[in-house]
Amino acid sequence: xxxxxxxxxxxxxxxxxxxxxxxxxxxxxxxxxxxxDEPELWQNALRGPLPERGVGIGxxxxxxxxxxxxxxSKIPHPGFSSFITTGPTTLGALTSFAASxxxxxxxxxxxxxxxxxxxxxxxxxxLTLPPHMKGIYSSGGSVANLLALGAARQWAFEQIGIxxxxxxxxxxxxxxxxxxxxxxxxxxxxxxxxxxxxxxxIKEDRNGRMCADDLQRQLDADANSHYLSVxxxxxxxTTGAGDIDPLxxxxxxxxxxxxxxxxxxxxxxxxxLDPRVTPLYDGLELADSVVVDPxxxxxxxxxxxxxxxxxxxxxxxxxTQGAADYLEGTISDEKAQSSxxxxxIPYADFGVELSSPPRGAVVWALIKEIGKVGMRxxxxxxxxxxxxxxxxxxxxxxxxxxxxxxLSICCFRYVSTKVADLNAFNRSxxxxxxxxxxxxxxxxxxxxxxVIRPCFIGARSLAHHAEELVDxxxxxxxxxxxxx
Ligand SMILES: *Cc1c(COP(=O)(O)O)cnc(C)c1O
Numbered sequence: 001x002x003x004x005x006x007x008x009x010x011x012x013x014x015x016x017x018x019x020x021x022x023x024x025x026x027x028x029x030x031x032x033x034x035x036x037d038e039p040e041l042w043q044n045a046l047r048g049p050l051p052e053r054g055v056g057i058g059x060x061x062x063x064x065x066x067x068x069x070x071x072x073s074k075i076p077h078p079g080f081s082s083f084i085t086t087g088p089t090t091l092g093a094l095t096s097f098a099a100s101x102x103x104x105x106x107x108x109x110x111x112x113x114x115x116x117x118x119x120x121x122x123x124x125x126x127l128t129l130p131p132h133m134k135g136i137y138s139s140g141g142s143v144a145n146l147l148a149l150g151a152a153r154q155w156a157f158e159q160i161g162i163x164x165x166x167x168x169x170x171x172x173x174x175x176x177x178x179x180x181x182x183x184x185x186x187x188x189x190x191x192x193x194x195x196x197x198x199x200x201x202i203k204e205d206r207n208g209r210m211c212a213d214d215l216q217r218q219l220d221a222d223a224n225s226h227y228l229s230v231x232x233x234x235x236x237x238t239t240g241a242g243d244i245d246p247l248x249x250x251x252x253x254x255x256x257x258x259x260x261x262x263x264x265x266x267x268x269x270x271x272x273l274d275p276r277v278t279p280l281y282d283g284l285e286l287a288d289s290v291v292v293d294p295x296x297x298x299x300x301x302x303x304x305x306x307x308x309x310x311x312x313x314x315x316x317x318x319x320t321q322g323a324a325d326y327l328e329g330t331i332s333d334e335k336a337q338s339s340x341x342x343x344x345i346p347y348a349d350f351g352v353e354l355s356s357p358p359r360g361a362v363v364w365a366l367i368k369e370i371g372k373v374g375m376r377x378x379x380x381x382x383x384x385x386x387x388x389x390x391x392x393x394x395x396x397x398x399x400x401x402x403x404x405x406x407l408s409i410c411c412f413r414y415v416s417t418k419v420a421d422l423n424a425f426n427r428s429x430x431x432x433x434x435x436x437x438x439x440x441x442x443x444x445x446x447x448x449x450x451v452i453r454p455c456f457i458g459a460r461s462l463a464h465h466a467e468e469l470v471d472x473x474x475x476x477x478x479x480x481x482x483x484x
Contacts, residue, residue, distance in 0.1 A: 016061050023065045028076065028087075028460075034437055035071035042067040074440055078461045079468065081454035082442035084239055084267045088301035089459045095365040096301045099358050106137075106347055106358040109336055113344040116360030123363055124308055126372050127269050127292060130285045133308040136315065136350040137359040141266030141293045142184040144305035147319070147351050148289035149175070149188045151309050152231035152260035154318035155288070159258070160228065165318050169193040174222055176200050177233040178210045180240055182264060185233050194230065208243035208403075210234060212250060219257045231260040231288075236281060237268010240444045242386075242409035242455070244268060248283025261286055266293040266305065267457070271407045273376040274383050280406065294363050297379060297408075299459040304359045312350055320349040382408035382456035385466035389454065392470045398477060399470070402451045411444065411451040414477035418484050423450035425480065432476045439469040 026032075035042070045067050074080050076087020088096070103112035120135035138144050153173070157164040164170070173194040177185050179201050186196045203214040215232065222229050232254040234245040247263060254261035263269075263284060269292040272281045284290070290308045294300040309315055323329075332341045348354045367375070386405035393399040393412040403411040419425045430443050430452060441454035454469055 012057060016057065019061060019065065023069050027069050027072065030077050032070040034074070039071075042071045074437065076458070076460070077437075077440065078458060079439045079465050080458060081456050081461065081465075081469070082440050084296055084455055084457060085302070086296065086299065086458040087460070088295075089299040089366065089369075091365050091369050092300045092362050095362045096303075096357070099361050103358050103361070106356050106360070107343045109339040109342050109344050110358070112358035112361050115364040116347065116358055117345055119360040119363040119367065120306065120308075122367050123292070123294070123306060126367065126375065127265075127272055128281075128284065129287075129290060129308055130310075133290070133310055134312040135306050135308040136312070136347055137356075137363075138305050138307065138351050138353060139303050140295060140305040141182070141264070141291060142187070142305070143352065144266065144291040144293070144307040145182070145184045145262075145264060146188040146191060147307045147315060148262050148291055148309065149185070149194075149231060149233075150192055150318045151289055151307075151314045152262060153192050153194065154314050155260055156228055156230040158317075163317070164193075165320075171228040172226060173198045173230045174200055174227045175231050175233055176202050176215055176218060176229070176259075178202050178204050178208075178235070178245070180204060180208050180238040180243065181233055181235055182239050182266065185264070198230070208238060208241055210245045210250060212246060212253060215250060216253050219253065219259065223257060229257065229259045231262050233262045233264060234287075235268070236263050236265035236284070237271055237407050239267060240409075240453070241403045241411055241446065242268060242271075242405065242407035244271075244277070244280045244406055246283075247281060248286065251283045251286025255286060260288045263287040263290045266291050267296050267455075268407050270297040270375065270379050271383065273372070274380045274407075276380075276383065277406060294359075294366070297382075297457045298363070298366055298375065299378075300359075300362050300366060303357070304362060306363075307351075315350040316346075319351055321354065378459060379408075381463065382461065385456045385461070385463060386410040386454070388463070388466050389470055392467075396470075396474065398474065402446050402449055408456040409453060411446055411453050413449065413451050414473055416477070416481050418481055423448075425477075426450050426452060428480060429473055429476045432480075433469075433472060436472065439465065439472050441469060 075085055099112055103110050106113055106116055124133055138147060153164055162170055175189055175198050177199050186199050189198045190196045200218060203211040205211055232250055234247055234250045236244050251261045271277050288310050292306050294304045295302050336342045386408045389410040390401050390405050393401040398414055398416055399412055400415045401412050413426045414429055427450060434440055441452050443450055444453045
């Protein structure tokens with residue numbers, strides 16, 4: 001095959017898009033097997049030496065269709081409720097694809113950059129953040145938390161006359177979180193030079209919420225010590241059970257101590273749209289920074305998180321890479337006549353990525369497609385599914401509700417007097433669920449109890465998927481009990 005084959009691809013874009021569309025549509029019906037049914041088949045087909053000469057787009061597209069797509073992930077399956085991740089909606093994926101061709105970067109005076117800012121404003125407004133908060137997209141909750149805590153670090157050190165971005169971390173710092181906080185908080189502490197040991201675990205109450213009294217005590221003690229208190233990290237929707245920390249109480253305490261107040265709502269912030277739980281977000285406006293992941297509940301393709309801060313200048317001071325001749329030097333001072341005459345809003349200086357796709361267009365499309373009303377319907381539907389499982393668990397003699405759901409997570413388990421080790425027993429049920437491949441929750445530990453933990457966020461997950469999960473847990477549990 002001649003090397004000029006690569007230039008032909010543009011001509012064939014509609015053809016291959018159609019082929020890909022058909023294959024993905026078939027994939028989403030999930031009537032293919034699992035990647036681990038016969039792994040040697042696709043591994044043998046894909047394994048091979050570095051190609052010296054290319055084969056051209058057609059044969060590669062065929063391999064994608066034959067070997068990759070059907071052996072992809074269970075994550076987009078409507079019965080998937082493990083972890084906190086999901087398949088993108090069709091429009092989210094399409095917009096992301098369009099951006100990758102039409103606007104590979106978020107810089108420049110393009111329609112895509114325009115939507116970067118507008119979608120952040122829409123997102124903030126939809127989730128009732130104060131209007132003065134401004135945002136920045138990044139690759140997901142991990143980086144979004146890193147940016148927020150980078151801003152917190154910048155601000156805390158500036159209060160004592162140090163610029164940590166220039167001079168480094170010159171004091172021993174503390175962050176206040178809980179055992180249920182996401183571990184990206186600890187990693188952020190490590191990356192920011194505060195150290196993992198800087199994260200103090202404040203006590204939780206019986207419902208997994210941070211104890212305000214304990215936070216108050218800890219901050220009082222640290223105010224009279226050599227520690228620099230950098231941030232209180234509250235979670236709005238914990239990863240394990242979906243609990244929401246008492247934001248107003250914690251925010252008031254943080255403010256009284258002049259400590260940055262961060263709210264990690266990577267998963268749970270969209271829950272604010274459900275009127276049944278809106279009051280639990282009371283005090284959100286006290287936050288100095290808030291994180292939400294459009295690639296979770298909002299149905300964006302993986303790779304989209306958002307950080308909102310009360311003052312984007314702090315992010316700039318924390319993360320600017322400084323002016324570069326090859327970037328700013330090419331910009332004209334005159335009125336822009338070309339989309340290349342300006343970089344636009346300097347998002348690259350608010351975070352850690354220079355090259356970055358324009359993620360805002362995707363969020364714009366998702367919100368535009370179904371509106372705030374459509375988002376609310378999805379979130380309410382999923383929260384209702386968790387409540388429905390709780391209801392059935394309370395009613396069934398062989399089920400136990402271990403934690404009352406707050407959002408779209410329900411922690412329950414199968415129980416029987418015949419079973420000696422319930423943790424091992426429920427682990428077996430879970431293994432069988434994954435093998436069957438129709439209803440796929442995860443498990444977690446609540447205190448010492450292993451629970452089955454569905455977390456519903458997928459746009460394709462509907463009310464009947466919750467019923468089917470409960471039915472299947474009962475059926476597997478009953479069958480295992482019979483063999484005891
Ligand atoms: C998912 C999650 C994160 C991490 O986000 P990623 O997008 O996976 O990087 C952080 N915090 C919470 C509360 C989460 O649920």
